[in-house]
Amino acid sequence: MKKKEGENQTSITEFILLGFGDLPGLQILFFLLFLGIYLLTMVANTLIVVLVVADRHLHTPMYFFLGNLSCLEIGYSSTILPRILDSFLTGSRTVSVTSCMVQFYWFGVLLTVECYLLASMSYDRYLAICKPLHYATLMNGKFCIQLAAGSWLSSFFILAIIIYLVSQLAFCGPHEIDHFFCDLTQMIERSCSDTTVVNLATLIFSSTNIIVPFLLTLSSYICIISTILRISSTTGKQKAFSTCSSHLIVVTIYYGTLIAIYMLPNTGALRILNKFVSVFYTVLTPLINPLIYSLRNQEVKEALKRTLPKCRIDPSIQRN
Numbered sequence: 001m002k003k004k005e006g007e008n009q010t011s012i013t014e015f016i017l018l019g020f021g022d023l024p025g026l027q028i029l030f031f032l033l034f035l036g037i038y039l040l041t042m043v044a045n046t047l048i049v050v051l052v053v054a055d056r057h058l059h060t061p062m063y064f065f066l067g068n069l070s071c072l073e074i075g076y077s078s079t080i081l082p083r084i085l086d087s088f089l090t091g092s093r094t095v096s097v098t099s100c101m102v103q104f105y106w107f108g109v110l111l112t113v114e115c116y117l118l119a120s121m122s123y124d125r126y127l128a129i130c131k132p133l134h135y136a137t138l139m140n141g142k143f144c145i146q147l148a149a150g151s152w153l154s155s156f157f158i159l160a161i162i163i164y165l166v167s168q169l170a171f172c173g174p175h176e177i178d179h180f181f182c183d184l185t186q187m188i189e190r191s192c193s194d195t196t197v198v199n200l201a202t203l204i205f206s207s208t209n210i211i212v213p214f215l216l217t218l219s220s221y222i223c224i225i226s227t228i229l230r231i232s233s234t235t236g237k238q239k240a241f242s243t244c245s246s247h248l249i250v251v252t253i254y255y256g257t258l259i260a261i262y263m264l265p266n267t268g269a270l271r272i273l274n275k276f277v278s279v280f281y282t283v284l285t286p287l288i289n290p291l292i293y294s295l296r297n298q299e300v301k302e303a304l305k306r307t308l309p310k311c312r313i314d315p316s317i318q319r320n
Contacts, residue, residue, distance in 0.1 A: 012175045015100050015187070017093045019084065019180040020275075031088035037287055038081040044290035045070040048300070055303040061139045062128075062247075065121045066293060068148050072110050072117065073286035079106045080181050080282050087180075097171060100182035101163055107181065107282075108159040112209045116151035118251050119213035120144075122220035125244040130227045158205050165198040179275060181282065214255055221248065246297050250289050257281035 020030060052058045052067035083103065087093050095103075127135045166184070172192035177183060184202065188195050221244075228240045257280045294300050 011192075012097070012171045012190075014094050014096050014175060015171075015182070015190075016176045017083075017087065017095055017180060017182070018176055018178045019087050019093060027088050027091075031085060034081060034084055034088065034283065037283060038077055038085065041077045041081075041287040041290075042074060044287060044294070045073045047304075048290045048293065049074075051300065051303045051307055054307055057306075058299065058303050061124050061141075061144045062121065063299075064144050065117055065124065065148065068151075069114065069117050069121075070290055072113055073289060075106065076110045076114070077283070077286045079103060079110065084180050084283075095182070100177075100187065101166060104166075104182045104184055104187070105159050105163045108162065108184070109155045112155040112158065113151050114254070115210050115213040116155070117148070118247075118254065119216045119220075120147045120151065121247050122217040122251065125247060126220040126224055128243060129224050129240050155209070158209060162198070162201055162205060165201055169193040169195065169198065179278070181278075210258070217251055217255075221251075242298075246293050249292050253288060254281065254285055257285065 020026070048070040049067050052063045052070075080103075083095070124139055127139050131138065162184075166187065169188070169191040170193045171187070171190050174190065177186045177190075179186060188198060188202075224244060228237055231237045231240060257277060260277050261274060261281065294304070
């Protein structure tokens with residue numbers, strides 16, 4: 001820590017992420033559990049990306065967005081989990097203020113992109129079910145690329161503004177953050193500067209980039225369900241619902257846990273519950289999403305059957 005000129009407060013340069021340090025007897029168990037989750041997440045999402053790229057049957061808008069989502073989940077897990085694993089293994093919970101800002105920047109970017117991608121996938125399903133005759137025209141390759149690029153670029157820009165504002169703050173403690181990653185709210189609470197601007201910017205951007213995509217996703221599914229209910233045949237209803245069931249489950253899990261995080265007060269005993277719910281959407285969701293798409297999606301299963309035989313080594317090559 002260092003003394004700021006002309007002030008009595010001390011400006012801290014490091015935070016301590018308390019994480020799950022209050023459970024010392026479970027550190028090795030947690031390490032093995034989180035390591036397993038991380039490795040499975042990497043394998044499952046990488047497999048989805050490979051299938052989407054390699055199998056021409058999956059060269060459609062829905063799977064283009066799914067490939068983007070899997071790339072995002074790989075980055076999402078890599079932003080959070082290596083730091084957690086290191087703290088379990090070494091007991092080190094100290095992180096510099098700069099490193100904390102970098103971690104939150106990437107976490108915030110990927111969180112925002114996921115909201116936009118889920119909204120884009122919902123719009124894709126809306127067009128496929130509610131506007132089938134216009135689907136090919138409206139959801140063309142160029143438009144898909146524009147939606148994906150817009151999601152990524154706008155997220156990079158928006159989070160850069162927030163991080164710039166946070167970087168102008170002086171942090172005077174306490175230097176403990178009662179979380180397993182650099183939570184922006186707790187970082188701002190530890191500032192001895194005027195946080196009015198950064199709080200306002202965070203409120204505006206979070207409302208725009210989380211609530212608006214959520215409302216777009218919700219309205220898309222209201223229209224989708226309304227259209228499905230008007231289908232006369234039971235077989236037709238089942239076929240229409242099967243095309244969006246996997247995505248609907250992913251959306252429900254993601255926004256359900258995200259809303260729970262923001263509804264739970266981050267104080268007192270509820271802070272512990274908040275921390276464990278956070279594990280679900282930061283650690284488990286990147287693993288659950290590819291599993292849902294691979295286990296519930298017939299096209300992905302068929303692509304897996306077509307691709308796996310190509311990866312086998314010819315016995316004659318092995319003998320040579």
